[in-house]
Amino acid sequence: MLKGKNILIGITGGIAAYKVPFLIRFFKKEGAAVRVVLTPYAKEFVTPLTLSVLSEQPVQSDFYNTTDGIWHSHIENGLWADAMVIAPLTANTMAKMVTGITDNLLLASVLSARCPVFIAPAMDFDMYRHVTTQQNVAKLVQMGYHLIEPTAGELASGLEGKGRMQEPEVIFSELKTFFEDAGDFKGKKVLVSAGSTHEPIDPVRFIGNSSSGLMGIEIAKAFADRGANVNLVLGPTHLSAEGQGIAIHPVQTASEMEQACSTLFAESDITIMAAAVADFTPKHKPSSKIKKEDGLNRIELEPTTDILAGLGAVKKKHQLLIGFALETDNEMANAQSKLQRKNLDLIVLNSLKDKGAGFGITTNKVTIIGRDTKHTELPLMSKRDVARELVNTIKQIMK
Ligand code: CTP
Numbered sequence: 001m002l003k004g005k006n007i008l009i010g011i012t013g014g015i016a017a018y019k020v021p022f023l024i025r026f027f028k029k030e031g032a033a034v035r036v037v038l039t040p041y042a043k044e045f046v047t048p049l050t051l052s053v054l055s056e057q058p059v060q061s062d063f064y065n066t067t068d069g070i071w072h073s074h075i076e077n078g079l080w081a082d083a084m085v086i087a088p089l090t091a092n093t094m095a096k097m098v099t100g101i102t103d104n105l106l107l108a109s110v111l112s113a114r115c116p117v118f119i120a121p122a123m124d125f126d127m128y129r130h131v132t133t134q135q136n137v138a139k140l141v142q143m144g145y146h147l148i149e150p151t152a153g154e155l156a157s158g159l160e161g162k163g164r165m166q167e168p169e170v171i172f173s174e175l176k177t178f179f180e181d182a183g184d185f186k187g188k189k190v191l192v193s194a195g196s197t198h199e200p201i202d203p204v205r206f207i208g209n210s211s212s213g214l215m216g217i218e219i220a221k222a223f224a225d226r227g228a229n230v231n232l233v234l235g236p237t238h239l240s241a242e243g244q245g246i247a248i249h250p251v252q253t254a255s256e257m258e259q260a261c262s263t264l265f266a267e268s269d270i271t272i273m274a275a276a277v278a279d280f281t282p283k284h285k286p287s288s289k290i291k292k293e294d295g296l297n298r299i300e301l302e303p304t305t306d307i308l309a310g311l312g313a314v315k316k317k318h319q320l321l322i323g324f325a326l327e328t329d330n331e332m333a334n335a336q337s338k339l340q341r342k343n344l345d346l347i348v349l350n351s352l353k354d355k356g357a358g359f360g361i362t363t364n365k366v367t368i369i370g371r372d373t374k375h376t377e378l379p380l381m382s383k384r385d386v387a388r389e390l391v392n393t394i395k396q397i398m399k
Contacts, residue, residue, distance in 0.1 A: 003031035013041025078112025088122030125161030186227035195235030216274030312343030
């Protein structure tokens with residue numbers, strides 16, 4: 001899969017830079033072309049000579065090289081690369097990437113890259129867990145960078161903790177998998193719902209829940225990464241879901257979500273209802289704000305339409321329909337009964353009893369259950385990885 005691919009490797013000034021020559025070797029062995037861009041400090045940790053011998057290309061560090069008279073164009077780097085990987089990524093370069101600073105060739109190349117950019121942070125334990133770094137990592141992931149998380153272990157400082165750059169083998173296999181999977185959902189239309197719904201009590205108040213929409217957004221991104229055309233019906237959220245191949249349909253209420261989903265469902269090959277749709281909505285929705293002095297003793301509710309069950313009832317043979325189940329008791333039995341009742345092909349069970357699973361956090365612990373009651377219990381992992389696992393399972397049942 002990597003044969004003929006152009007890989008742009010960015011190296012920043014961290015001790016883990018000494019491992020990058022191995023990464024270059026892995027790509028070269030698979031037939032990829034490798035170009036290396038270094039920040040000025042990176043040269044202190046790994047020599048340009050080693051890198052150019054292994055990559056079989058001169059390495060780039062300055063915008064203009066006075067000795068060979070060559071202008072290194074960041075624009076050309078951006079156009080050339082099929083993928084870019086920055087390993088190691090220091091806290092400093094990370095912060096600059098967040099703000100768009102381009103005071104060296106590597107940073108300017110990142111901003112010019114049209115391809116997926118993978119980042120492999122490496123720094124000391126305290127620096128990595130610092131709130132600034134954590135916020136910067138989250139922002140870069142939000143912007144669409146592919147994070148290759150550092151591991152925990154012994155650090156160059158002698159401290160122990162999370163901050164070690166992933167081994168070159170792991171970085172290499174992340175990219176290899178990316179290219180193997182890229183395009184396997186090309187031509188497929190995927191509908192994903194995500195987030196909560198807000199059911200108005202009056203024009204300024206609502207009944208809602210704390211779903212952030214992250215799980216559904218990650219699913220939408222995972223499908224888009226693999227070439228699908230994704231329609232994302234998205235309830236109110238502070239998260240951004242922008243991305244190539246994703247058309248966002250913002251909605252507020254369960255009724256708006258139902259309308260959007262039923263319209264888009266007809267043209268969808270695969271539909272995943274990850275939204276936490278309100279089951280009840282206020283029966284009366286006054287157009288003026290309810291005044292305190294008028295009092296409000298009770299809010300009369302009526303059930304919303306079960307969107308997923310409605311889609312299951314009209315599902316055609318070629319369509320796949322996947323639901324979520326959020327359970328607190330008799331999890332397995334309840335999820336299996338939802339799968340049958342709503343005519344689903346798969347159901348993803350979230351148990352609120354599991355630590356690290358649920359609303360408003362970046363991790364999840366799920367069990368994916370099929371119609372044949374075959375199920376896969378996944379360990380606690382990031383919602384991004386859960387999304388990838390789900391996409392892989394869907395690929396298997398499509399065969
Ligand atoms: N769902 C839906 N429309 C609703 C409620 C839920 O489409 N009005 C979908 C959710 O998106 C999810 C699945 O149904 O994919 C299961 O949601 P969940 O809240 O676990 O179950 P409910 O069917 O609402 O049943 P209960 O609340 O009784 O567990």
